[in-house]
Amino acid sequence: MIHVFQDNLSGASLDWYMQLERTQIQTWKDLADAFLKQYKYNLDIAPNRMQLQNLNQKSDESFKEYAQRWRELAARVQPPL
Template sequence: MCHAFLPTLKGPAQRWLVSLPPGSIRSFKDLADRFMSHYAANIRLQKDLTHLGDIHQDEGESLKTYLARWQKEIQAIEGVEDQNALTFFIESLRSEKLYNDLWDNRPAM
């Protein structure tokens, strides 16, 4: 399996594997552990629903600009239900009038 792994890599990852001292890898588990520890910093963590609580409309940011940013952020989260997303969105707005209007007249999903 170690030999089959090499052709799946490209560029720096392939060069890293080839540069390992001969005999330093004794099993595929050993290779996997060394690979993960070497490249762990490059792993992008999956965002979850709680990430939405950290997103807020910036002062002076237009609703149009904020909505575009919100949509980009929400696409990075899998399995978000519309009602949950809407609740987080309403809570993140700066405009008190818009916030109150959306809260009192929640759009139907």
């Protein structure tokens, strides 16, 4: 299972994985805990539905620009829409 995980990484996450101490990662739970510790900040900064609901069009922004910004924010909302 751990090798399947590794095969799905790329870029910075693969670099992080390759630098892990193999003696500390013996089980799937060890790997999951290390991954969450490393990347949990992504969830911490993810917008929620209230932030999406409160998003307003800026005075100098076209509706198209506003809609694009809204869609980009909506794609990051946690939990997903």
